[in-house]
Amino acid sequence: MTESPYDFIAIGVGPCNLGLACLTAPLPGVRSLFLERKPAFSWHPGMLLDGTTLQNPFLADLVSMADPTSPFSYLNYCKQQGRLYTYYIRENWYLDRQEFDRYCRWAASRLDNLRCGHEVRAIHHDAQTGLYHVAGQTADGASFGYQARKLVIGIGGVPRFPDGCTVHDQAQLVHSSGYLAARARLQAGRSITVIGSGQSGAEVYHDLLQASERHGYTLNWVTRAPRFFQMEDAKLTLELITPEYGDYFYDLDSATKAEVLDDQRSIYNGINQSLIERLYALLDERRHRDAPPTHLLTCMALDGCRRAPDGRGWELDFHHTQLGRRYRHRVDAVVFATGYRYQVPAFVDGIRDRIRWNGAGQYVPSRRWAVDHLNQDIYVQNVGLQSHGLTNPDLGLACHRNSRLLAELTGHDHYPSEPRTAFQEFVPGEDSGFVALEREAVGS
Structure with a gap:
């Protein structure tokens, strides 16, 4: 560790931290380093x-909503x-x-503060210097060490x-994140079932549906939701992904936040x-041809998933909500478009006592995404749906979040x-004509 300490080190480079790197790059006197395992x-x-x-x-994009003049x-x-x-x-x-991927790779190639092929394995805090090591x-096996x-x-x-999928079976199942690599293998079977009705599930189903006549497989699309939801994008609805709404949501109590997110x-x-x-x-066009069957099923919640007794394909258990x-479904291949979960990285263990945790072992972020006890040293990206609402994962708010992070x-x-x-x-303002009453006076 011969280099001077960095002002901050960011670990993991997806679009959020890549945007932070781009906004940081032109700032004079700010020493930053972004480390990515891939x-x-x-x-x-x-x-x-x-x-x-x-x-x-x-x-x-990575920068425009914070700095439209950015290179x-x-x-x-x-x-x-x-x-x-x-x-x-x-x-x-x-x-x-x-x-978008090509654009992000172009931006990454122009950054001097980004180092790929650097896997962080440990972090500890030096109480005497106040620095993080x-x-x-x-990627070539060499060790590195930096301070920040x-x-x-x-x-x-x-x-x-x-939950119905065992850990052992998960290693053999296909998640939408690995769909392209598994596509040819999936299409070699006689039947495929896609589980999950979000955007990723719809994209996988559409891609498989286009090729179903060429390969001859039966295709099913199953969701536990009561319908296949279209994304709401009315103008006033989209104001729920503004900084003002994010601040409002953060101040709600936990039970109300859960209800709001479900809605x-x-x-x-x-x-x-x-x-x-x-x-x-496409579904309508297929009706005029001798196309393989396809089924779209709602209100079907998965209870269990296991290898079929003969080792060929899968048996899935569902209940209609x-x-x-209850139903049992035999299929050759399954694609789970069921989203992602956050997994606290192992390198956090060395600074675990400096971080706020809730009872479920999750970070407790401040309004400005700090998770250390003093709200001044350790910040997080890609987490906080439950604390900050839908403004947290939205790409349109990433620039705002990064601008606030840089200020911190x-x-x-x-x-x-x-x-x-x-x-x-x-929340009604003082000039709105709506006067807040004391809680006990409401309804009296």
Whole structure:
């Protein structure tokens, strides 16, 4: 550890920390380092399907919502690629997933504060110096060690499987995160079932449906939800992903937050309208051909998943959430589009006593995403749905979050946020004409 201490070290580089790196890069006098275990930046490589798009407009890139003049903006990427007029004429408001990945890899290649192929394995805090010591190993086996005054932990989630799947079976099952690598193997079977009705489930089902006639397999799409939700994107609904709403949500009590998040499921876990329309058109076209069967099933909750007795395929147990009936389903292959869960990384063990935890072993973030007891040293990305609401995972709010993080990390507001971002008032203001009453006076 011969280098001078960094102002902060960020661990894990997905889009959130990549955006933080881009916003930090031009700041004079700020020493930062971003460490990523993978040998190069990649973003959900198992789901980079042809024709799939982001659910956020292109302005929700790595930097523009905090600094539209940044050289790391998507529009500057187009300019540097000689494609600015092409993009203008194409009028592509929603980027393809593959295009977003190319853009992110371009941005990563231009950063001097990013080091890929660096796996962090241990962190400890030196009480005398107040510094954090970050140690690990590079992709070629060499050891490294750095020091920093502050940390940003931005590790992504790991695939989530339903409770009915055993740990042993999970190693053999296909999650949507690994779909592309497993696609050929899946399509070699006679039947495939996709479980999960969010955007990823819809993309996998659409991709498999397009190829079902060529390969001849039966295809099922199953969800425990009462319907296949379309993502809500009305203008006033989208104000629920503004900084003002995020601050309002943070102050709610835990029970109310849980109720609100359940009510908002179709906002952050719905399917975009264009994909639903393509799916419906394809389903209608197939009716006029001798196509293999396909079934879309709602209200079907998975209770169990195991290898079939003969070792060929899987047996799935379901119950219908409205009828109360139980069903068994035999299928050759299953794809679980059931999202991700956060797994606290092992390197946190060395600083565990410096972090706030709840009873479930999860971080307890402050309003500005600090998790250390003094709210000044250790910050987290990619967590906080339960504490900060749907503003936390939304790419459109990542720039705002990074601008607030940088203010905390550096002590200076380099990218001031707009004072007003929503027309709605989530709490009546003093000039609204609504006078707050004492709790005991309400209803009297």
